[in-house]
Amino acid sequence: MKHKPKQEGVSRRDFLKLSAIAGTGIALGAAGVGAIAGIVKPDQAKTASAEGERIPLYGEHQAGIVTPQQTYMYLASFQLTGSDRSSVIRLFKDWTKFCDLSTSGGTMKTGDNALLPPSDTGETLDLPAAKLTITFGFGPSFFREEGKDRFGIAAKAPRYLKDIPRMPRESLDVSLSGGDVCIQVCAEDQQVAFHAVRNLIRMSTGYATVKWLQEGFISATPGKTPRNLFGFKDGTANSEHDSSSGYDEVIWAGEGEPAWMKGGSYLAYRKIRMLLEVWDRTSLKDQEDTFGRYKESGAAYGKSGEFDAADATQMPATSHVHLAKMSKQRIHRRAYSYTNGIDPRTGNVDAGLLFLSYQKNPDQQFIPMLRMMQSSDKLNEYTSHVASGMFACPGGLREGQYIGQSILEG
Ligand code: HEM
Numbered sequence: 001m002k003h004k005p006k007q008e009g010v011s012r013r014d015f016l017k018l019s020a021i022a023g024t025g026i027a028l029g030a031a032g033v034g035a036i037a038g039i040v041k042p043d044q045a046k047t048a049s050a051e052g053e054r055i056p057l058y059g060e061h062q063a064g065i066v067t068p069q070q071t072y073m074y075l076a077s078f079q080l081t082g083s084d085r086s087s088v089i090r091l092f093k094d095w096t097k098f099c100d101l102s103t104s105g106g107t108m109k110t111g112d113n114a115l116l117p118p119s120d121t122g123e124t125l126d127l128p129a130a131k132l133t134i135t136f137g138f139g140p141s142f143f144r145e146e147g148k149d150r151f152g153i154a155a156k157a158p159r160y161l162k163d164i165p166r167m168p169r170e171s172l173d174v175s176l177s178g179g180d181v182c183i184q185v186c187a188e189d190q191q192v193a194f195h196a197v198r199n200l201i202r203m204s205t206g207y208a209t210v211k212w213l214q215e216g217f218i219s220a221t222p223g224k225t226p227r228n229l230f231g232f233k234d235g236t237a238n239s240e241h242d243s244s245s246g247y248d249e250v251i252w253a254g255e256g257e258p259a260w261m262k263g264g265s266y267l268a269y270r271k272i273r274m275l276l277e278v279w280d281r282t283s284l285k286d287q288e289d290t291f292g293r294y295k296e297s298g299a300a301y302g303k304s305g306e307f308d309a310a311d312a313t314q315m316p317a318t319s320h321v322h323l324a325k326m327s328k329q330r331i332h333r334r335a336y337s338y339t340n341g342i343d344p345r346t347g348n349v350d351a352g353l354l355f356l357s358y359q360k361n362p363d364q365q366f367i368p369m370l371r372m373m374q375s376s377d378k379l380n381e382y383t384s385h386v387a388s389g390m391f392a393c394p395g396g397l398r399e400g401q402y403i404g405q406s407i408l409e410g
Pocket residue numbers: 228230232233234235236237238270272273274291293310320321324325330331352353355366369370373379383
């Protein structure tokens with residue numbers, strides 16, 4: 001093992017390690033981007049072979065929104081524990097640095113001081129970036145918590161950000177809902193995705209606590225629409241706005257928003273349990289009537305191809321797609337399935353959908369649609385909503401900027 005020249009003083013990295021050892025948060029001194037000293041950029045060989053595996057962190061929009069869905073997802077919600085803006089800035093700078101490294105297949109330098117825990121947990125040292133994307137969103141409580149402008153940023157709150165209002169037929173678990181910051185981590189390799197979320201959590205020590213963490217998966221032959229756990233193709237209608245003008249119409253924030261929302265979007269989240277045992281005893285006809293689409297082909301009732309334009313008049317009035325069409329709104333869905341063992345109360349499988357949709361105006365698009373579905377959707381016989389969240393996702397990052405900078409500074 002090579003020995004590195006000893007550094008003067010105690011580095012930020014050592015502080016992080018010490019804090020990890022102590023298992024407690026330590027207030028860190030002036031840190032900032034670059035504070036995670038000692039980084040390992042991917043080596044040349046890894047760079048060449050992994051080039052196609054990288055999704056750039058920087059751009060007009062955050063990656064992970066219109067990016068084709070990767071196989072694995074973690075969704076983590078954090079509550080900020082600091083009371084001053086500078087501690088939030090420090091955390092966001094460190095997170096940004098880590099995102100820059102990990103999405104390009106690099107890691108924090110590891111193993112330089114045998115007496116401290118390594119800077120990087122290490123499980124991706126030999127793995128490529130695996131199309132890792134890390135997408136940030138901010139909840140209503142980030143801007144104002146119980147009426148308090150705790151970070152002095154309430155005036156920067158985006159136009160439509162609020163918790164999803166109470167809906168009929170829901171019994172939500174508040175401990176699994178909302179949060180100050182939501183991070184959606186997606187990758188083609190589960191270990192790469194978990195490594196990212198684990199290290200983001202690790203770096204938040206002393207600044208934030210994890211409120212909830214969900215993991216999901218979705219799988220399809222490349223170019224085909226993935227199927228959800230009811231066996232139906234899920235995401236077909238996204239093709240209707242799959243163009244940059246379609247994204248502008250459906251996804252990206254519009255006029256009257258603060259500057260930092262330019263190129264951003266609103267993320268609506270619902271954790272929806274799917275009652276697989278009930279569904280699996282349901283006839284194929286009833287299953288297809290639930291959606292208004294044929295199970296195998298994914299075509300809308302009365303049509304033959306998956307992408308043939310759906311005609312709501314040919315579907316049962318309570319079917320899911322009929323109701324979506326009646327709302328006359330479009331949203332960009334990016335849902336993942338989840339499984340979570342067995343429900344000990346019933347012995348049934350605990351599984352369902354981590355419903356995620358991105359839209360420019362949730363008041364106009366998502367909320368009325370959800371309300372209509374919660375009241376009349378035939379799908380309600382087979383589902384129950386257990387958690388909820390709404391987050392504003394800023395526009396993309398420029399190199400040298402840190403996530404949330406335009407909210408927290410200036
Ligand atoms: C477990 C819950 C859910 C399941 C299993 C589910 C499944 C599906 C399926 C199979 C389709 C048809 C294919 C497609 O276009 O993707 C679909 C369409 C759609 N779903 Fe859901 N969905 C769920 C919840 C929701 C929720 C909560 C919303 C929004 C409030 C929603 C909004 C839509 C929309 C907008 C469409 C497209 C309809 C169209 O224009 O053709 N879904 N969903």
